[in-house]
Amino acid sequence: MSRITCECGHVNPEGTVLCEACGKPFEENQHLNDNKPEQLLNMRYDGSARRSQTYQRTFVDKVWNFFSSVKIGVSIIILLVVASAVGTIFPQEMYLPPGSDPTTHYEEQYGMLGQIYYQLGFHNLYSSWWYLLIIAMLGVSIVIASIDRFIPLYKTLRKQKPKRHVNFMKKQRIFGETINENIDYSKLRKNLRSKRYKLFEEDGHLLAEKNRFSRWGPYVNHIGLILVLLGSMLRFVPAMYMDEFLWIREGETKEIAGTEGKYYIENEDFILETYDANDENNSQFQESLQNQANPVPENYQTNAVIYKRTDLPIVPGKEPELEKVKDAEARVNHPIQLENGISLYQASYQLNEFQSMTFKLHDKGNEDTNYGEFTVDLTEPKDEYTLDDGTVVRLDRYYPEFELDDGVPTQVSKFPRNPAFIFEVQRPGEEPEVSFAGIGVNIDATGENDYKVGLVDFGVRDVTGLTVKRDYTLPFIAFGAAIFMIGVIQGMYWNHRRIWIQPKETGVWVAGHTNKNWFALKKDIDQTLEDTGIEPPVDQQEEKDKRERGKDDGISTD
Amino acid sequence: MSEQTVNKKKRRLIFRTVLLLVMLSLITFAVVSALQDEDVTVAEGSEAPNFSLKKFGSDETVELKDLRGKGVMINFWATYCEPCKEEMPYMEDLYPEYKEKGVEILAVNLDTTDIVVRQFMEEYQLTFPILQDKDGQVMNLYGIKPIPTTFFINPDGTVEEKVIGPLTLSKLEGHLQDIAPSS
Structure with a gap:
């Protein structure tokens, strides 16, 4: 466990594969980059010493080295991908039909598999603790693996010297030996500079390098990813992110959820407009409209009034004193904006909820008779209604949404979705009669009634569904995404190219390396070597491949 | 080295x-x-959030913080909730006795239609205060999901216990004893 002093005099950190200064391969560490003696050098991370490969003594080091591993990183990604995919097999809990019970729904709908799915928590995957933990582990892996590779690579590239070791030169993929004593070095330098290479010289040895910054692309990209992860974590902070839902009936005034009782909204009107095929302005849609059996919605809109509560401090439940802030309209993608970063989006609606019902009293056997009509307001029904002829209709019982349970009417919710009534009809001077009336039901309690309460008309109103949103995390996430893209571009559109020139007594050696796009590197080299007296080097990898192909075909190139 | x-x-x-x-x-x-859980806003041991609601059938309002020094039972219920109906008679039975001992029962009703509640009260002959939370503001404040849900609040204003689901007579009595101020 000690530093390695190279024959060139440079002292390298332990675990170095290729000397930082001269590139000499250190025998004892070649296995770290899977280098074999007869093969070309594996140039990954430029042979720098990755700490994770060298020592693990303390617990902290062991944890660090675990996350530093690329294999672990890839495993985490695979785990994440598989889990995310499984999460799409059956619907997530939030998309179940309203009113269904997840504890039984999955088994009923999808059998055994559904039950297992539910038991393992896949029904609420994307916010489950273990899914979050996998993402967190990926984040840790990205941070540690990047630090562990960036720092040694950065140091090595900063310490590299133009004078390279013989074995380094010979084992580069691009390598060539020229025997020629008349070499035009000034022409060579000029050519390299014209291709925007930076030149470094040491005892006549030359290093030409360009676009080193493209090596940082992956790390910049990872910084972007981490920023996106941090940005999405901000969504757990209520001041940064909020997502609530409101149902408001026409005419109702409600507290806006998430504003701590400060704001109220009144739904004046919900509008659903459909395209009119006969309208001149819609002529361009005429054909498509005619192909549709149903009307095509053109606009969903809530006309609302925003109020601010003025009686402070706010006591929940107390009758609020409201001050009008503004009239406002919420249309799809055109939310109502409040003062504190909160937006109300048109998100859902229900049409035609019952609001009032009009009944008339007539003879049981004859619907044409009429002893008077009365209208019941379903939100605030009265105890009794007096008809013009003095008949009193008492409302004995009101069920906003009723169901028959073993023949007994029961109330299942507070919303007037299926209203029913028990009326006691008292005509002047006659015995009172009881009848049960609802939509499509009209039951005579005793079977001996003379009169019937019949439904003649009803009034309806719409319900609008608005989402209440505040999201300050988006700029942060967008910033992270921009950094991510910059990293991708940096690493993709530029290549790190290096050319080494070594003068020898009888000629010159040339070697070249790039992290990608070898064709362009070869073109660069061939062009800069023109008219300098240096022969173009060969691609040793390609030569070897060619030889091996030749062997397979039984052709010897020697 | x-x-x-x-x-x-x-x-x-x-x-x-x-x-x-x-x-x-x-x-x-x-x-x-x-x-x-986003909805678990009022935990056992924490302070019960203050609220003010109108008492059913009157103009009187009840504010929780005015009841400091008394034990308070807050029961969230609605007329369309079957299990709520079971425990209502128990509450009615124990109410007079525990009112003497310094425990107030507040039944927060979540219906929207007055007549439905009035008919229910008449049917069950309820005498303890029924509070109206038509907009569900207090329900949201206390993070109520299923009803009935009952909070037992100590005389110092902290939540002694939160019970989801209906209570039996003996359980109800036990909880009421827990929050009765010591005389």
């Missing part, structure tokens, strides 16, 4: 430890936030 190397390794260990701790605390924050 040279002194320089030892120092370097020490610095590296500190750096790694600090970074791992920072990441660990971020992850803990994220996982804890995700696990926290």
